[in-house]
Each structure stands twice: as structure tokens, then as C-alpha cells.
Amino acid sequence: MSKASGGKFRCTQCALEVPFEHFGRRPPFGEGVVFLEDAYTRRDPFSSKATPLFLGGVCKICSKTVCRMQSCSIFYSSRFCVECASQNIEAFPAEVQKDVVIPAP
Amino acid sequence: MVAPFDWSAYQATLDNLFHREGDAYPAGSNEYEELKDFVARLAKFRAAQAKRGVEESTSADAEAADRLGIPAKFDTRYRVNVGLITDHKRRAAQHRGGCSLPGERVEEYKQMLVLYEDFRQKRQFAKLLKLQTDRAALPISSFAAEITAAVESSQAVVIAGDTGCGKSTQLPQLLMTSGFKQIAVTQPRRIAAVSLCRRVAFETLNEYGDEIAYKIRFDSTRGRGTKVVFLTEGVLLREMVGDPTLKQYEVLVVDEVHERHLSTDLLLGLLKGILAERPDLRVILMSATIDLARYSAYFGNAPVVQVPGRLYPITVEYLPQQPDDEKAQSSAREGGKRRERRGAQRIDARPYLKILERIDQQFPAEQRGDMLVFLSGMQEMTTVADALRPYAAHTRRWVVLLLHSALSVEEQDKVFDIAPDGVRKCVLSTNIAETSVTIDGIRFVVDSGRVKEMTHDVAGSLTQSLQEGWISRASAEQRAGRAGRTGPGHCFRLYSQTDFASFPEFTTPEIRRVGLEQLVLQILALGGGDPRSFDFLDPPPPESLEAAVRSLVSHEAVRAAPSYLEGGREHLVLTPLGEVLSGLPVDVPLGKMLVLGSLFHLSGPVVAMAAALSVQSPFIRLPDGEEGDEARVARQSLRSEHGDAFTLAATFGRWIAIKRGRGGDDSKASGKWCKRHGLEEQRLYEMAKLQRQFQDLLTESGLLKKARGGGMGGGELRRDPLKRKREQQQRRDAQAHLHELQRKRDRDRGRKVLKLSEPLETEPEPEPEPDPDDGAPPEPLDIRSLELKLTVDLEALAEATGRTLGRNDVNLLKVIIASGLYPNVAVPDPNNSQRRESEALFHTRHVADARLHPASVLVGAEVPPTAREVLVYTTLLETHKLYVTNLVRLPALPALLLTGQRIHTTPDCRRLLVDDWLLLRIKEAPDVAQHVVKTACELRASVSKLLRIRLRSHGPAAKESAAAAAAADAPDWVQELVESVRSDEEVYSDDLADRLAQLLDTTVSYTCERIQPQHVPGQFARSKPPNPDRDSAAAPLLRAARAALSEGDQSAPEEGVQVAPFLRWGSLEPFESPFVGHSVHMRKHWQCPVCGEKLLMNLNEIEEHLEAHEGESKKEMFERAAERADHGKGGPDGVRGLAKQAFNGGEESESLEGEGVRVPVQQAGETSGEVENRKTMGDDVGMQAGSAEPEKRETVSAVQRKRYVCEQCDSKVYLFTPPQVLQHKRTHK
């Protein structure tokens, strides 16, 4: 699934808002960089060459859009929002569990 | 103990497999270098980990893991959401003889690449987050609510904030979030508009769209989606011509109001007028915290939001450069400013070097912090840079960079680059870095306290000069503030505290310093009413406004028309020329050149010259000695003895020819050519762009016909609308393509780490010059070259600029240039032959010690400027010496006759006074002199007429009819008719062109000299008409003596006939005063020409002596007169013809009211009666008396006087000159 689009990426957890350029696994910019999830990407504004910058993805469980900040989501073979990750924390290996942020109720 | 694997030993193999051009991290890229570090550290970490023997765990709840599709056994690879597509397998297979690295190591490396990419992704994302939090932390962010409320409640708002409060970048974003969609932000400078646009686009992460755009003189990135556009004040003013109430915008932000440029003040005045008509429009003034109450009051007590700056403490240290008292005195005397060129020396670079050394001693290299040095101009910057660079190179602790507005955007970008660790940037800048350009990380500021400003040399005159002076206290504070933006800073002031106290509080607004011609034109064009009653924030000095109006009137750009609405008061109206000039974004002189160039079918060279005179010279200052010799020799082929404009145009033409000549890789060829000739290619690119813009402007105003292929001056072919549309579309596509490329360039550039071996900035960026044998390395995209091709029709340009100029062309071009640049005229000092060339002096009307600018081609000319030549120049440059720049030489007599604004002649036309400072003596018979004057006058009248007819027929109405005919798809013959109606004057102008050109080759013999202002009044014929019945022979002498005694007599000359606005015939005293330079007190030898006695007298005694002669009887006088009477040639007929020509050339319907008499032409011919000759004291009556050369006196003309019987004074008989007749008649009215 790959769809070229644009607009504002908005994280449902932290409300970060950033314009994105592409949603999908293979952004059209950058040489050879691919993502293992459906990714919101834009060209990296800090790089001297065209290369994709990953902003966030979609929670595998609840399908919410979340940014990559650890306080918003975690990636372990798929993207999980902190809500879903903390609810299913026992499903992750111990190394991952310690990285899961438990959101305040 | 497991040693970490040494990947670097296999770098060549890895490079071949993973790091080729086009791969994610090509060898040599920033990422590649970083990756090498990353790999080494990772190898170490893994070795350590292997030693510890870490065990991997599994999920606590295998079932849950399975349900969610989570791999139960932990692998760190699952944490990574990114992958890389690489080609290493195929490459390894291709590599015969196998790979030096085992297959599993290659795969391990690939995995490390992926980990690196993951690391990079996280870090870049963190940067992005920081960008957003930084914005929120800016002082202005906490004022967002207050600002939004103010903008809602009031049409005009003033936002004041000091450096670092973030207003320029944040306000547009705030307005966007408030829902405004059409926001314009003006900037006084082009660079600021571009750099702010980039900054805001970056901060809003919109750099790939067109939401944030800029629009400057040469370039616009604006598109359909644009919400915020940063533009220069000039560009907005031009938009106002077509859109007077700025309907296209919802909000107008005027930034840097405190800089008070001419255009700022004009813009504010116009906006103030618009607000009432546009209740929905918002105007926001942004200023440093200076003079706020004034702006608020001007906009009807607009609310003021003050945002505190974010400044760290700054230590200020005064390091005066000369004994305090001496300098304090001098600056107090001059009110803290200007006029000190005689004392001013070339800048001393040592103090700057000392500060560098001190910083190196006091501050450890690890403590970051760059230096910003404020200097007055380019030359100072170069001098200081030359002095600092050896030290910088030796210590390897500094990188010296330059920043000024003439640099290209790319060159300017360099100052934003980061210095390597342990190295500081030292940015030498003009006052551009004071407010417009902000460089992060500045810790040290060195303030020279000096600034160069364009200034009116003499109040009310239109001669502009670039003068150096002290800055204002407000400027000094701004400069110091630049050190405290990122941490506590230091400011070194190279002046004393006393000096500082004597500085003026604020910088003088431009409107009070500079020529106001463009301002007057723009106010008139924008419907701002009479400039003299315009509601200015700060009214300009009335005399400077009047001078501008006078100059525009003499350029025939503005005329005074009686206004019936205003109770018969005269008001100012733009002439068709003025209308065209107001739309050209250039100074009036250049504008006039462009217009005349189009009329005379010389637009190719004139446009090139005007473009050349508008940009900085492409000629680099060559190093002395052998190093520069090669370029010096090469340049010889570009030189033109006619002057700088010709040389520049020729250079441009040659460059264009090279650009066109080659196919794809012209940038290499032209780059080489430029290097060989010591030329800065960027300037030539700028010229090309300007050239194109001028051409477009002229086409738009109907002066140039759009010829096939966008060329100019050639024959015209009507094109069908469809084809035109298609071409327009093609051009739009090309533009879009270009903008895409520009954006790519901006992206690609990024922020780089400076290299210590950075080339000298004063030199042009050396073009990449790969060895031709060195395979074919990928050519870096030369965007300038591409841009040139997309925007300029090289074919047509080459044709227009490459044409060889004949003698007539050169002459005509000179006339065109002089018509534009007058009164910027310089004449050589008579004693120049005794001086070294570099010391040769030139006089302008107000300055007696100007030199030729060293960069001029007239320096080292085969024939130096002679006494019979004048030089026209663009600028009087005042640095440590005074220079005239951009020179073109012309023969004095025709040049002054064709351009002088107020020419006075003697009745025989053998002596001419031009604009009260240049005296021409024609050493020919009176009829020859009269013929020259007559011809020049006729030609000028014809040019005026041509201008009026052509511009009127190309004015709005005519354009409309042509456009309507084209739009209505009228049959060809109708369109041709419209065309032919417009081109009536073609033949006329060709003939006129030839005659103008030929006048410059006149063989008439003459001299040209400068006269002192105090001797000017003595030149004029006295207003009291001589009365031959009562006048004695001594009378004229007595008048001359009295004139010399009362030097201050400024009464306007009333003798003579105002033949044309610029020419008054017969107004000079035919009898040349012998008392020039004769002292009132000192006795000198003098022979009385009346009695022949040789006397030793001072001026008072001479007067007494002559008074005695007055007592002589009338009979005695007539006897003397009869002795010397002779017949002169020429006479009233000639004059009558002259007057008639000039008036007919002018427009009868327009009133012609100079300061002189209004003369109905018919009356001049009415005089009749026998001609009687009256002796005049000959021209050469001097100290040595008139008897010296009787033969020569034969050729001296007599004034033509006629018997005149006046019926109104009881048929009294007078002997009158024709002007006296008219004057006498008027006394009876």
C-alpha cells in the first residue's frame, strides 16, 4: 500500500503537527530508503540531500495516527500507540517492555 | 578478549559495494563520514557485548504476542522500522576474483547501515521537534494572544521588538494560524525577503510547497497556494500601480519600519490613505523599539504591542583609535556626521587584528562563538580581510567571510555555514547585518562606528554621493545587540565613549538625505496628489522636494499645469515620459536613457549599458604586479576609449556571445573566459536578468515592439493570438521548471561546515574546472546558466548586444547617456598636465577635487580627457577621496548644448554660460556660433517633440486601442493600421538621430572653462537697459565695476529672449567684465579703455574714475562710437528663426514659463527700422586695454540694435536690441 499525498500529519497523542508529503512504505524521495510500515514521511528539511524523514505511522491495534516519539508510540515489528502497547505490555519481550511508556490515566 | 572488527581496513571494498554515487550514502557525503564513525563505535560495542555474552529474552505472554503478530523471540532488528535497498549483491558478483570480505561480513555491514539509518532518522526527528519547541520559546510567542487581539480590534497595529524577539519570522505564522490567507510582508532589502521566506518556509516545514513565497526584483516564487509573500517595498509599490488599494491582500506587514528607507516612508503614506477605503485591510508596522509613539500617532493612535528582546548581557569596551579630544572635537563640529573626507584616511586594519589576537589569548578555542565586524563598505572590508587572512591561515583558528548586499544569495549563504571545531567565523559586514540579516552564534561584535550612505552632497542639488560618516546611537546599540543573541557577548567599539555620546540619536531617514525624483514620480503615478502636500511621516526638506521637481521638469518628466479645481494653483502632472519613468524600477537618469534608447533604435546597447550601470562592476580589482598582468592584458580587448558604459556593454556582449556559442556546457567556457579577464561572472548574470527586465518593461510600456523571438529593435511580425498563447504557456512551464530547480538547489545546499581553505571571498567562486581528460565526472547543475537560458533569449540578446557600433551609433549613445545623466558632469582641471595621472583633478559644479575612479577605463586612456571634453558620471563616490564613477567622455560644446538646463548666450552666441558654472567661448565668426546654437536648439526641441508624440501614442490610450484590436481578433489590416498610426515618427527619428550624432563631430573651435560662483552674476547683462541717449562709453564698464563690487547680487537675468526652456539668448553681457578677480582693496594696473590712461587702482577707485567719464557729453560719446562702429553679421533674423524653431518644436498649448520672460514669437518679428551698429567694448578689453589687437577686433561682433519708435512714449526713438524692444513693450502693458 502506497499512496502519494500531502497535508498535515497530526499525532493523536501529542498533537504534533507537521506537513507530510507521502504515506506508504516507499517514499518517492531519497535513494533506497524504505519503511517496514505505512509511514508518514516528508523530505528531511535538515539534510543537504533529498532523503525521507519518518514522522509517524498507524497503530496496528487501534489504527490511530501516532508520531515516533517514545511517549506516543513504539515500534516492534509493527507500530503500537502507547495506549495499546501498555494495555498489551506482556506481549512484548522484556527488552521492549522497559521501553514502553505507560501513559498517565 | 575479542578485538573489534576493523571495518576501515576494507573501506575500498565497502565503498565499491555500498557507497557509489546515487547510493544512500555516497562516499564523501556528510552522512558517509558520520557512518564511518558509527560503524567503528558499533563494532566496539558489539565486541564488548560478545564478551559479556548477553542473552536474548522472549515475550512474557507468547499467546498475546502471537495474537498481535509480535515475534516472540527478541531480536533488536524488530525495533527498526526502516530498510535500505542496496545493490551490493550484484556488484559483488560482478567483481571478478571475488570479494576481499567474506559474504557474512558484507551482510553484517548492510545491517549496520540499516541501524545507522534508524539512528539518523531518530536524530533528525528530534531536530524537527526542537525546531518546533524553539519557536514556542521565542519571546513573541507569549504575545500571540495580545497581538491577535490588537489586529482584530484595530486596522493598524505597531509591533515593536528588539533583535531576537522573533517578530519577523513568527508574526507571519501567527497571522496564518489566525486564518489570514493573503499576507504580504515587505522588507527593505532583497536578501532579507529571500532569507526570511526560506526561514519561515523551513520553520513551518513548507519549503516544498508555495505557501510561503518571495517576490523580489528579479524573481518570484509565488504560486496559487501562496499565503505569505515576502516582498521588497519597491515590488509592492509597483503592484500598487495596477492595484491601488491592494485588493489582493488581507494583511500588509511593513517590517523594519525604523530603517526609514525612502520607499518605507512612501509606502506608509500610501497605506495610510488606503485604510479608509479598505476597512477590511490590516496594516502591521514592525519596528525596533525606536520612536514608536510617532508611528502610532501617524496611524491614528494605533495600538502598540511591545515585545521584549531576548538578549544576554553584553560587555561593551571602547577602543578609541586616535586621541580622544582631537576626534571628539571634529565630530562635534560636524554634528557627528560626514564631511571629513580631507582628514579621513584609508582604514587601519591593525586594531581588528589585535582584537582577533586578544580573543585567541583570552578565550579557549573550545568555547564557541563567532565574530561579526561592522565596517562602512566594500573597500574597508577588503582591506581588513586582507590583513586578517594571513593571521587566520597561520593560526588556523579563524575563517574570514564577507557579507554585503552586492553578493549573490549563494555567496551570502556562506556566512550561515558552521565553522569547524576550534575555529571561529569572522564575518566582515556592512550595516546589512545590523537588522536585516541575522547570523546565529555571534559572540563578539567589533563596531567601526562608520557607515556609508547615499547622500545629497549639497542641499537641494541632485548630485548624490556616497558618504562615510558616524552611525547613530540607535545603530550602535543594534550592532552591539548582535553579540548577545545566543549567550553573553562582547562588543568592541573602535571609538570613544565621548564619540558615542556625540552620535545622533537616530539615523537620519533617507527622505531627508537623498534625491527625491523617484519619490515625486511615484507619488504622482500612484495618485498620491501633489508631492508637496503629501502626508509624510517625516516631511522631506522643501528645498530638496523642490529640487527634485525642478530636475524632473528639466528632464520633461513632470510639468506644472494650472489646476482649476485648486483655485488656479499650479499642480504637477506627469508627462508621458514621466509616466513611463515612474514604472521603471531605476533612477530617472537610467530610465531616461532607456526611453531615448528605444526611440532611437539603440535599445540593444542602451539596455545593456543601463543594466551595466545598475549592477556592481564585474571587473575585479586586479592584484598589483605580475599576478594581475595576464588579466590586465586580456582586458585590453574589452576596453573602449569612449568610457565605462561602452566597455561594460562590450564585455557583456562578448560574454553573451560565449554563452550562446556553446551547446550544453557553456558555463565552463564562460567561466574560464571570465577568469581570464578578471571578471566576476555573477555580475554578468545579474546584468542579463536586468537586461531582460528592462526590455520587458519597455515592451510593456509600448516603447519596444515585441519582435520575433523576443529580440528587440528588429522588424515586427504580427503574431497570431494562438501562437502567442502557446508561447506564453511554454514560458510559464519553463518558469515552473526553474522554480523547481531553484528549490532543489536551496535544499541541496543545506548548511555546510566551512573549510579552512575556503577561497578568498573577494574572488569569484572558481568555476569547477575538471580536467577535460579526466573521464566525465557528473557536471554539477549550473543553475545560473540554466536560469539564464530559461529567462533570456540568448539568440536575440547576442544579436542586440553583439552588433558593432558605427561612429554615428557611438555619438548617439553618448548623447543618450548624457541626456540621462546630466547634470552629473565633470570637467578636467586646467592644471592636470602638471599632475600624475592618478592625481588628475576634475571639477563638478559643486566639487573641485574629484578624481577618476581607479576602476574606470578612462584611467590610463591613450588620450586623457582634454579641456574641450566633459565627462558624465553616475555617482560621486566619497571615500577617503572623492571619485567620479562610470564615466563617458563627450565633446563639451555639443554635449552641453544638448543637455544643459539653463544656457545663456551673448547676443552673438560666441559666449555661452551653462548652468552657472561652465563658460564656453566659440572661437568662430558669429554666424558659425549662431548656427551651432541654433542647430542644437532645434534638435533638442525635436527630441522633446518626438518623446511627447511617441510616448503619448504609446501611452495607456494607445496601448488600449492596440490591445483591443488584438483581442478582438481584428483583421490584419486593422491591426496594421493601429500600428502604422503609431509609427508615423519613424523616419523623423532616424533623420533626427543622424543629425544628433553629427553634431558631436562638430569642427567648431571653442574653449570650455569653469567659472567661480561669485563671478557668475557679473556675466549677465544688467537688467537696466542701456540708454544710448544718455549712456556714456563708460557706462558698460561702470556697470561691470559695480557688479564686481556687489558680488552677491543674485538678481535673475532679465535681458534677452527665452528661446526655449533651456536656452536664453542675449542674456549675457556682451561686454565681458574686465574686473573678474580685481580686488576692492588691492590696487592693480589698469588701463581705462575710455580715456586710454594707464592707472594703478583698486575697484572702488575704478568706479570713481568711470563715474567721471559718465559726465562726458553725448556728442563726445557718439564721436567715439562712430570711430569704432562696424557691421556685424547675423542678427535679428537669425534669432527670430531660432526662437520660432524652438517654440514650434515645443507644444504651443503648454505654457512656457521659465524664470524668464514669456515671449510671443510673433512680436519678435515686428521690430523694424534701420539697423544701426553700436560699438561694444570688445571681448578682449581687459587689464591691458582694448587697443592691443585691432585686427582681431574686426571679427568681434557688434550687438544688433535697431531704431525703435515707440508710439506710446510720445514717439520717442530708441536704439534697442530685439529683447529690449520686447521688454520695453511690456512696460506699457
Ligand SMILES: [Zn+2]
Ligand atoms: Zn506524538
Ligand SMILES: [Zn+2]
Ligand atoms: Zn493503539
